[in-house]
Amino acid sequence: MRLLLMSDTHLPRRAKRLPEPLLAELPHADVVFHAGDWVDTATLDLLESRSRRLVAVYGNNDGPELRARLPEVAHADLGGLRFGVVHETGPAAGREARCAARFPDLDVLVFGHSHIPWDSTAPTGLRLLNPGSPTDRRRPHCTYLTATLADAALTEVTLHRLPR
Template identity: 65%
Template structure:
């Protein structure tokens, strides 16, 4: 049975936005599994995602402290429809990332990561897929805030889509800086 995944990272709620965009909350409702690669900032978002998602696979990021680090692992692992998935916040510099991650996570099919706020989708020499969904709340130097969706089915990840969000406005609950 195909499993719908929602990939998030670097939400920084409420530091960079008061809440996730409505489009992302709709994607949470549609997903079978929500994957979050850290930098939550506030435990309230973790509580809400746990309550509103069917299943959550998540780790903490460098901006997460206290209860977030107590409740979440530095690296999360899950098998979803035969896809061996890992979730970590930081992977280091872009140069050499594929080789480093292949060595460090040689038992995975997919590694979801965050930290840079820059979307990333590559395949390592060993065949592991590296995915960074960017950030749905803090685009930094990117043209848009982003998140990803994908499907896991029969040991394969497919239908990986990078979604761009409209620029936030004060009415959407996002903070402008």
């Protein structure tokens, strides 16, 4: 199963549209994750229409229309793993312990907010993934993640850098 992870698209504030390399990944993804801060409903409409399955939440910059359509926390059981999606997890220091305590029944937590990619594992085994932002960089590059899910394991977790 092919996964596509993104967050913090902030359209149309940070860019006019999603980058072409990211859009080109949509037909190859079995599941698309978006960890909030869409800003516009058009991006949600686009991902709903082009994704086989969308697992998504709203973020702190999302208004009432998006909050009416999306949860604050989303869950999905996929290929033997329990996924959760949330926008914000707080400061980097102590993130693994804090998230493991808040989400004890998850195997993977996808989050956003910082626009900074993150891939770590808590002592409990919880894998934390932040794909960064495809449209608003806080470090040298805009980014997103892809991964493969097979035999109840994530493999080929790849951070993709987008052209500036």
